Amino acid sequence: MSPEETPSSNSASNFIRELIDADNVSGRFDGRVHTRFPPEPNGYLHIGHAKSICLNFGLAKKYGGQCNLRFDDTNPAKEDVEYVDSIQEDVRWLGFHWDNLFYASDYFETIYQYAVTLIERGLAYVDSSSTEEIRRLRGSLTEPGTPGPYRNRTVAENLDLFHRMRGGEFPDGAHVLRAKIDLAHKNVNMRDPLLYRIRHAEHHRTGNTWCIYPLYDFTHGYSDSLERITHSICTLEFENHRPLYDWLIEVLDLYHPQQIEFARLNLTHMMMSKRKLLELVETQSVSGWDDPRMPTIAGIRRRGYTPEAMRAFCDEIGVTKFNGLTEIVVLENAVRSDLNKRSNRVMAVINPIKVVIDNYPEDLVEELEAVNNPEDESAGTRLVPFSKELYIERDDFMEVPAKQFFRMSPGREVRLRWGYLVTCQSVVKDPVTGDVTELHCTYDPLTRGGNPPDGRKVKSTIHWVSAKHAVSAEVRLYDHLFSITNVAEIPEGEDWRTYLNPRSLVVVPAAKLERSLTTAQPGDRCQFERIGYFCVDKDSTAEKLVFNRTVTLKDDWAKIQKKQGT
């Protein structure tokens, strides 16, 4: 690779790029690179699809080629325009633009003609056996299948039946069209695979034009061929199907793309099965496809993730044929790293405890200057109001400080971020429960802004919000959807929903936010200092602000506490 090529993409190479490079050297595809992302519109896209999207579109971009978006819509029973729309939105959100938008259903007539040709050449036949019979005659993983009674129908008979299948003469399931290959083939996919089935169902695009629909295996390779795709990139489970795609294409002497399989993404604490995600939605275990706990692109978008972070993540995990399990922290780290650079800092108290500054004037309000983003000087500063009564985080106070705890405790001086140095003087408790209800502090008037003139150091700086200026907001604290590390280890037959994390969503009804957040709009992102990255949820209104926690900040104190076993 020439040095000029590298700046556009500093990501490591991978086996797919090597294969493409080799094809470009040999001239196999005349130097063309044409990929495609081929989802079925039967659900929302998830992070695993993001990997595929970044791969396919990324490759096209890198090699100056093209990438299509194609909907593999061959099963009208499961597909819907809602999914077609969401998929397009998600791809665009990730920052990619397709060169062509196609649907497998665009090719239904062509594929029908391919089927007719196969029949004419004696390579396909109409089977009128029942589903059970077909399954039985297919054999097992270790035993060969056996030919059924309809396998040797004449071409004329097959042609007639297939034509009448299309004509709507038969009910669902009465007949299927099968390829005539080899029922004893070692590869089960080659044991006379089904090509067409009768489905009197309305298709989201072709309506009632068809009552027979080609199966995925019959459609997919032809679709790639028709689009003159050079490299058909798909996941590992289609490896065993490749011989069938190759057979179908070669037998008709069609343009032949190269299929390349890679390992799909698995993440700890995440479920990536479309079917099960649908189940989560349908059982209302989550609020919808875009619930911020969902691994869907819609979900992580609502959660506050950025497309830049997603692309960086996909770049970082690489592409191989090894079926691994990526730690979720890699994802979280990607979004932290992106948000750190771009997020304005604000102060918000999630779990407030009131603080009274005893020696602060009763009605005084001071406007203190606060830096918006230490990582970006151009973000400027803002003013935050300071007054006699404040809220601080309950966790930032310990009446009896634990080892290595150096935040507020009686007699200890700490800094209020951008404010004053204060010292806790006394504690007010509920006489019944004994809970701490209020803290009384004194402040040092000479430390305004947080810088003591004598240069003395304090060990801790904590965030705060002026009580009378505070904005109340609902804050939704999200955590992993699954408490179990590897969802693949949930035993077969066991109800996987029992492994859902009961604390995946904790709603804080009335967190206290600094005044500047009053006008926050849905989609806005910020960092709640010392807590995490948050974004304004779409449920948010002018009357009631709602924030989602995208991800926490790293927290060494939490680590220490964990080690201390508290």
Added chain:
RNA sequence: UGCCUGGUAGUGUAACGGUAGCACGAGUGACUCUGACUCACUUAGUUUAGGUUCGAAUCCUAACCGGGCAACCA
């Protein structure tokens, strides 16, 4: 029992017969008006056994251990 496929630090990923790197994690320290960020250091790996070779993670053989495959789903 068949077919396909894969095995490099805890995790993910480089090295394409020639010094086993990188990122994340973990640990230690520095810095700090975020216990954040940043920086430094440390930790830890080629599944095993043979073979080819001056030299093997890489090539060959065998074993061991994973993953996938028998929907009128994709």
